[in-house]
Amino acid sequence: MTKLGQRGGIEGRIVGIAATAVALLGVAGVFAFAEGNGSGADAKPSKPATSQNSAPSKVDPSIVHASDRPGKSLNITIDDGPDPVWTPKVLEVLKNNDVKAVFCMIGPQAKAHPDLVKKVVAAGHKLCDHTISHNIGMGKKPDSYQSEQILDAQKMIEDAAGGAKVEYYRAPGGAFTPYSRQLAADHGMRPLGWNVDSKDFERKGTESIVNTVKSEMSNGPTVLFHDGGGNRGETVDALEQLLPWMKQQGYGFGFPQR
Numbered sequence: 322m323t324k325l326g327q328r329g330g331i332e333g334r335i336v337g338i339a340a341t342a343v344a345l346l347g348v349a350g351v352f353a354f355a356e357g358n359g360s361g362a363d364a365k366p367s368k369p370a371t372s373q374n375s376a377p378s379k380v381d382p383s384i385v386h387a388s389d390r391p392g393k394s395l396n397i398t399i400d401d402g403p404d405p406v407w408t409p410k411v412l413e414v415l416k417n418n419d420v421k422a423v424f425c426m427i428g429p430q431a432k433a434h435p436d437l438v439k440k441v442v443a444a445g446h447k448l449c450d451h452t453i454s455h456n457i458g459m460g461k462k463p464d465s466y467q468s469e470q471i472l473d474a475q476k477m478i479e480d481a482a483g484g485a486k487v488e489y490y491r492a493p494g495g496a497f498t499p500y501s502r503q504l505a506a507d508h509g510m511r512p513l514g515w516n517v518d519s520k521d522f523e524r525k526g527t528e529s530i531v532n533t534v535k536s537e538m539s540n541g542p543t544v545l546f547h548d549g550g551g552n553r554g555e556t557v558d559a560l561e562q563l564l565p566w567m568k569q570q571g572y573g574f575g576f577p578q579r
Contacts, residue, residue: 382502382512386541393572393573396543397564400425400547400548401547401550402426404548407554411560414564418565421444422447423446427549431482441482449490449510456493458496459492471501490502513543515545517540521555
């Protein structure tokens with residue numbers, strides 16, 4: 322055989338080997354594609370990442386009072402709003418004192434004033450479900466009634482907030498039941514109690530609110546005020562006095578534990 326013929330034979334064998342290799346790679350690629358590394362319709366779908374917002378995280382159904390901030394700490398809570406007159410004034414006092422609070426909102430009030438709900442969230446405060454009707458007798462109502470009051474209010478508040486989650490549930494007048502606590506917890510809301518009742522709803526004057534809060538401070542960290550349900554001018558004035566005083570006593574401010 323001539324050298325040219327030998328070279329041609331060698332080149333032919335090289336081409337054949339290369340073709341075989343390409344074919345084998347192609348088969349391997351098909352198997353890899355079928356095992357989910359590609360994005361075709363026949364490929365196995367890769368396991369999707371779990372979204373933290375895909376379902377509400379279940380929380381402890383017991384009623385919380387403790388603060389998430391270690392040490393000498395208070396939780397400021399504001400009930401019955403939002404109110405177009407008083408909520409902005411309460412927000413201003415909180416801002417001036419660099420204090421964050423939990424706003425326990427009535428569902429229809431939140432729906433009527435979504436701009437205020439968004440302002441509360443934007444300022445770094447947290448949201449709490451305070452039902453639809455604020456019925457302090459709801460603890461004696463059927464489970465179906467309690468469910469409607471709690472879950473409908475949660476939806477109204479979250480819709481008004483534009484995406485922020487309601488993290489707590491406070492029963493009107495403390496009318497918790499085992500059912501309502503578990504229901505709230507199953508929907509990501511920790512039942513929220515209080516230790517210090519300012520009794521600002523009695524409207525006995527700013528001095529009375531201030532003295533009541535000071536006298537009950539040893540009861541625990543969660544303090545109850547209101548920004549809805551009537552004229553809250555006394556509450557605003559009391560907060561202007563109490564928040565600096567609380568800081569002078571060495572208190573910091575946190576949120577209720579979740």
